[in-house]
């Protein structure tokens with residue numbers, strides 16, 4: 001099954017000049033490459049029909065289970081163009097494993113890890129020209145799985161589809177990394193004990209959109225969610241994990257408690273920081289501890305992390321009562337920025353990768369559709 005061969009149907013490629021115009025300023029999530037991957041699954045046949053197809057609309061039956069009960073999961077990873085022109089991925093095997101953790105919770109089928117990685121690599125080979133080479137630019141890959149059985153009964157679907165689409169991504173911060181203010185959401189939660197908080201599923205995002213809108217109305221870029229039981233123990237942001245830095249160089253990050261997503265950026269930063277000799281504490285941490293630490297000077301930096309923005313420095317935490325804490329001139333912090341530089345350096349191939357995180361997929365000087 002894992003030796004499933006991909007059939008390739010070539011798309012009419014976007015003319016070079018148009019593609020290059022997009023790559024000059026891609027933004028995030030606006031444009032898509034010429035191709036996509038699709039692999040089908042059914043209870044009877046298992047995974048089958050692995051295809052590289054022209055990018056385009058899907059035929060989905062109106063009774064398809066995903067449209068009614070939200071049985072959907074996704075992943076997010078990036079491909080980077082190194083200075084020599086070769087294309088690499090960063091820890092794609094970790095995304096493959098996490099997809100299966102999510103699949104298990106959402107009662108979707110597991111996808112063999114080798115098939116996930118092979119599918120990513122297929123798409124990168126056929127759409128290699130879409131991996132940008134500008135500073136801090138990358139190709140964002142969005143693997144996802146949907147339940148796709150035409151049946152309105154409520155049970156796990158017996159048919160599913162796994163797809164990968166790809167979208168060129170510009171530098172997240174243009175004109176330098178800017179710290180953001182975040183909004184503390186108390187009444188609205190994204191996850192609760194025993195829920196789907198640790199799965200990367202669309203439903204978690206759906207529940208975060210209203211609080212995100214409220215955050216935006218209060219001048220905040222992101223929402224910080226707390227454990228819905230205590231309303232004080234920090235979980236994470238809507239799509240990023242949180243780190244707090246103490247003046248003595250210790251990093252504190254909420255433990256993976258079943259409510260939060262086990263971020264690959266998070267786990268990479270833990271390894272990087274420990275390799276530098278920093279102490280990293282994965283444990284419960286409260287808003288109260290954070291506020292008191294900032295007030296007495298023992299907490300000096302904080303940042304959010306995830307694949308899309310890598311590291312986003314946090315300036316302030318704001319809630320219904322007003323500003324809860326503010327790093328002022330201290331943001332972005334020194335350790336925040338140096339970890340960001342090292343991790344992006346590893347990803348883009350300008351800093352050595354002692355961890356074996358980076359895998360070359362398309363060699364230098366390979367043409368398109370190699």
Ligand SMILES: *Cc1c(COP(=O)(O)O)cnc(C)c1O
Nearest residue numbers: 239240241261263264265306307
């Ligand atoms: C994807 C995601 C993250 C970040 O994970 P990375 O693997 O670092 O990109 C954090 N929180 C949530 C809720 C997510 O969906």
